[in-house]
Amino acid sequence: MKLIKTDCILCVWGCGINAYVEQGKLVKVEGMAEHPLNQGMLCPRGKALVDYVYSPDRLKYPMKKENGGWKRISWDEALDIIATELQQVKDKYDAKALAIFCGSIGVENYELAAFASRFGGVYGTPNFLSVESNCYRSRILARQLTFGTYLIEEPERAKCVILWGHDPVHSKLPLARQIYKALDNGLKLIVIDPKRTPLAKRGTHIPIRPGTDCALALGMLNVIISEDLYDKEFVDKYTIGFDKLKEHVEQYPPEKVERITWVPAADIRRIARIFATAKSASIVQGVCALDQQINGLQNNRVLSILQTVTGNIDKPGGWVAVPFPRLGSLHIKVEEEPIGAAEHPLFYRLWGRTSPYGQAMYLANTVLTEKPYPIKALIVTGGNPALTLPDSSKIKRALEKLDFLVVIDLFMTETAKMADIVLPACSFMERSGVGYVYGVTSGMPYILLRKKVIEPLWECWPDWRFWCELGRRMGYGAYFPWQTDEEVVEHWLKPTGLTIEQLSEQNPEGVFFATKKYDMAQKGEFRTPSKKIEIYSLTLAEHGYDPLPAHIEPSQSPVSRPDLVKEYPLILTTGSRTLEYTHTQMRNVPRLRKSAPEPMAEIHLDTAIKYGITDGNTIAVETRKGNIKIKVRTTEDLTPGIVSIPHGWAQANANLLTELEPRDPVTGYTELKALLCRIRKV
Ligand SMILES: Nc1nc2c(c(=O)[nH]1)N[C@H]1C(S)=C(S)[C@@H](COP(=O)(O)OP(=O)(O)OC[C@H]3O[C@@H](n4cnc5c(=O)[nH]c(N)nc54)[C@H](O)[C@@H]3O)O[C@H]1N2
Ligand SMILES: Nc1nc2c(c(=O)[nH]1)N[C@H]1C(S)=C(S)[C@@H](COP(=O)(O)OP(=O)(O)OC[C@H]3O[C@@H](n4cnc5c(=O)[nH]c(N)nc54)[C@H](O)[C@@H]3O)O[C@H]1N2
Ligand code: SF4
Ligand SMILES: [Mo]
Secondary structure (H helix, E strand, O other), X not given: OEEEEEEOOOOOOOOEEEEEEEOOEEEEEEEOOOOOOOOOOOOHHHHOHHHHHOOOOOOOOOEEEEOOEEEEOOHHHHXXXXXXXXXXXXHHOOHHHEEEEEOHHHHHOXXXXXXXXXXXXXXXXXXXXXXXXXXXXXXXXXXXXXXXXXXXXXXXXXXXXXXXXXXXXXXXXXXXXXXXXXXXXXXEEEEEOOEOOOHHHHOEEEOOOOOOHHHHHHHHHHHHHHOOOOOHHHXXXXXXXXXXXXXXXXXXXXXXXXXXXXXXXXXXXXXXXXXXXXXXXXXXXXXXOOOOOOOHHHHHHHHHHHHHHOOOEOOOOOEEEOOOOOOOOOOOOOOOOOOOOOOOHHHHEEOOEEOOOEOHHHHXXXXXXXXXXXXXXXXXXXXXXXHHOOOHHHHHHHHHHOOEEEEEXXXXXXXXXXXXXXXXXXXXXXXXXXXXXXXXXXXXXXXXXXXXXXXXXXXXXXXXXXXXXXXXXXXXXXXOXXXXXXXXXXXXXXXXXXXXXXXXXXXXXXXXXXXXXXXXXXXXXXXXXXXXXXXXXXXXXXXXXXXXOOOOOOOOOOOOOHHHHHHOOEEEEEOOOOOOOOOXXXXXXXXXXXXXXXXXXXXXXXXXXXXXXXXXXXXXXXXXXXXXXXXXXXXXXXXXXXXXXXXXXXXXXXXXOOOOOOEOOOOOOEOOOOEEEEEEEO
């Protein structure tokens, strides 16, 4: 058996794996002990990798829709059809009538997003859209606005950690393990979550009303400042706007915040004191829990401010600068702005730097209304927007209205079912790549060569090959010179000084390509307009947004909509993670399906009793948008009055309940974590 060291990208974390190959076949996968993130551990998905790769449900060859059914075609034919259709769209409308949507797998993997974006650039469309429309970019933007750069938490060196809307036992197992270990060494853990998560049972649990996190943080700031627990020296030296903050948080005394958040004032004081006096402390927030809210950007901002006033910036155990590798670029800029940029200028452009992405929350409306202009064609790569974007009914109507939809995926997803052409993509085991996003987002400047473990199965192609061949077919050959996996990887590695040989022979397990320096503050390297940490954001003020975070009620809440509460008395939060699945994926891997056979809504036992519901009953969950039927698991861990449902299931699609409006004014994110619903037994 041959051993190949690589990483798993079945979810965002990129755990190191040892892949064993026998006669060209992947036979076994285990966790890589040397990898600094997972240190040998694998979650159930990683353990099921062999089954996933060889799943009989894989797409095996290109297909086109004909008379409502699928017809097998060759890659040549598929590429000819796509090239012709895209040329027609461009000639008849404009290049911007093509949109490209890149899902989580796409964005997290340079090899997918970079080539898709390059093709969009050469073709001339600015409408490159992605899951960053409701995941991750909000926190990046908030930290950039505050610190000038994206700082990352360092819980492994902290004395106090706040897990804020984060349940790593189900969404980031390597972090969960780290925290369990640290708890044995005296870590003070605070968990702010409407659910008593597994880790909340080991720390101070603060059950909060969904969507009121900003108020809680402002209450904590009120305590920290009024009790003089803040880091005066740090604040004086490195920040602007502290006096304004001090005055601002006077509006948030703990007793008032208790009424907003349902968190007792005594608890607000208690956690504020623990956090402020811990030295050092890190807030580790959920990857999307606080962002998918009407006030999401400000939720992120207020956490940055909590870190700042307690002096937990750029110090071990706080939020620190982590070097990014400089990879060879593939980006080609399109001058025109993408959809959503006019409505959310900072989402797209900050201090002259543009994001590669438009705002996907505008896709359905643009397609359906043809305003501000028509979008007629869509290519989807590494994503399943028919299930994952809010308001699935509307998304489906929009996908149906398109003249031309292409999906490149491993499986016949709900989105692929609606396509004109479906293309079979290689899994990451069948192509090369560079793994670094995961390292960096986990605070480790670590890079690893993602090695091709087996040859492409059936007629599957790596995504880069699809974009290059399509580009060549459309006359853009000069922009797409790459012919092999090695050439692609070489192009990326070139500026880093690392080579394929080094990363495959000397360090197949990966290398730290840089070290963290913790010297940003001393060097005065905050790259904001004021060159200081902007507690008070000059940029937000300039754009007419709140320069200091304030509490904003969710658009549907017992407080903001007492009228709606009469009809929809329960709070709905969507998107709880299960270790067996990533979003819509892997439902067809038998051993995972066996362990999590169907979607389950969670409600507190008291709520269940009130509605005459018991474990295993099927209920209808209804919002003003739609309804789904789903089985119930009762629990005493979730705050009564809340319904929590997972996303990603076709049979009980959470996004039939969610909406594309209203949106966070700064980022355009929509509300997925705090809505109103009603339930009934069916
Ligand atoms: N197994 C698995 N892991 C995954 C994924 C997956 O699909 N499957 N997806 C990956 C991706 S792309 C992402 S974005 C991340 C998501 O990861 P996170 O956003 O970190 O989500 P979770 O860790 O599930 O934790 C969310 C927690 O927030 C709580 N919560 C809900 N509403 C609120 C609220 O209003 N306030 C507060 N304070 N808490 C609230 C929930 O009860 C839950 O415990 O997970 C990643 N990891
Ligand atoms: N209601 C609700 N909705 C949510 C969320 C929520 O919390 N609540 N969470 C949101 C978040 S945070 C995110 S990140 C999104 C995720 O949304 P998506 O990214 O749309 O969801 P996935 O199911 O991960 O889709 C990834 C697809 O890529 C395919 N794939 C895997 N590998 C490859 C490859 O190498 N090449 C190609 N071409 N395809 C590949 C998979 O088979 C799968 O179909 O969902 C969002 N939707
Ligand atoms: S957590 Fe699981 S699915 Fe995600 S990278 Fe690690 S092993 Fe793979
Ligand atoms: Mo996400």
